[in-house]
Amino acid sequence: MRRLFPVTDQTPTETPEEGAGPGAGGPAGSGAPSVGGPVGSDALVPREWTLAELAAAYAYPETAPGEPRAWLRANMVSTLDGAAQHEGRSHPISSAADMRVFGTLRALADVVVVGAETVRQEGYRPARDRAEFAAARKAAGQGPAPAVAVVTASLELDFSLPLFTSPLVPTLILTGAAAAPDRVAAAERAGAVVLVAGEGMGVEPARAVRALAERGHTRLLTEGGPRLLGQLVAAEVLDELCLTTAPMLTAGDAQRIAGGPSVTVPRRFELLSLLEEDGFLFGRYRRP
Numbered sequence: 001m002r003r004l005f006p007v008t009d010q011t012p013t014e015t016p017e018e019g020a021g022p023g024a025g026g027p028a029g030s031g032a033p034s035v036g037g038p039v040g041s042d043a044l045v046p047r048e049w050t051l052a053e054l055a056a057a058y059a060y061p062e063t064a065p066g067e068p069r070a071w072l073r074a075n076m077v078s079t080l081d082g083a084a085q086h087e088g089r090s091h092p093i094s095s096a097a098d099m100r101v102f103g104t105l106r107a108l109a110d111v112v113v114v115g116a117e118t119v120r121q122e123g124y125r126p127a128r129d130r131a132e133f134a135a136a137r138k139a140a141g142q143g144p145a146p147a148v149a150v151v152t153a154s155l156e157l158d159f160s161l162p163l164f165t166s167p168l169v170p171t172l173i174l175t176g177a178a179a180a181p182d183r184v185a186a187a188e189r190a191g192a193v194v195l196v197a198g199e200g201m202g203v204e205p206a207r208a209v210r211a212l213a214e215r216g217h218t219r220l221l222t223e224g225g226p227r228l229l230g231q232l233v234a235a236e237v238l239d240e241l242c243l244t245t246a247p248m249l250t251a252g253d254a255q256r257i258a259g260g261p262s263v264t265v266p267r268r269f270e271l272l273s274l275l276e277e278d279g280f281l282f283g284r285y286r287r288p
Contacts, residue, residue: 230260
């Protein structure tokens with residue numbers, strides 16, 4: 001891994017303090033995100049970064065005392081020609097470095113927000129606790145692992161899956177007030193916590209963010225899929241995009257990272273940092 005941006009000749013090389021945990025950074029908020037980790041000339045030398053360095057590079061923004069607010073970031077992967085999947089799954093366009101970033105982003109989050117179709121296609125399992133992040137999560141007031149929050153209108157989910165039968169923390173379901181009562185009851189019998197985040201069948205993105213924040217989940221991470229990410233973009237609730245660009249071409253008709261109706265005016269994001277390993281680019285973009 002090496003940092004391509006930001007790097008200047010005047011920036012001294014920084015390294016994590018000895019003994020620092022991997023979960024550096026404060027809770028989500030309205031301040032500018034940290035872009036920590038190694039900088040300066042040493043950052044251009046390829047090497048495998050420690051988890052502490054990755055966590056510093058992707059730390060959630062710090063917030064002023066008494067003013068916490070939810071910060072929603074997305075983590076997605078795309079090929080050079082814009083494919084977010086190959087044969088229905090993202091794994092074929094991923095890499096070892098991408099999975100390290102994936103694991104770090106999960107370890108920093110309070111909750112992982114995901115669409116029901118992605119749960120079905122990707123075979124989602126509950127987030128696991130990781131010893132490397134245990135001390136940092138405890139210091140940040142977090143549980144042993146992030147909860148998974150499934151966005152679904154129909155609640156047509158297999159409640160016998162490990163996501164519902166054996167999570168470290170209860171799986172959350174975000175749905176609308178008009179959801180079928182029998183499906184809501186089935187979810188609750190399976191141990192899931194159902195949160196209403198919409199007046200009709202569907203979920204309203206802004207209400208979903210508020211519902212999670214009301215439960216103390218302010219460090220939010222979404223892993224898609226494309227339909228959900230498109231809804232979050234259209235509702236202007238996405239604060240940050242962590243995008244892995246895979247040095248691959250797939251052609252075909254695979255989905256992009258965000259789908260659904262287009263926005264009236266393209267949303268401009270600013271580049272915070274750009275990392276590289278083995279040809280894969282790891283960009284971090286923030287809504288101004």
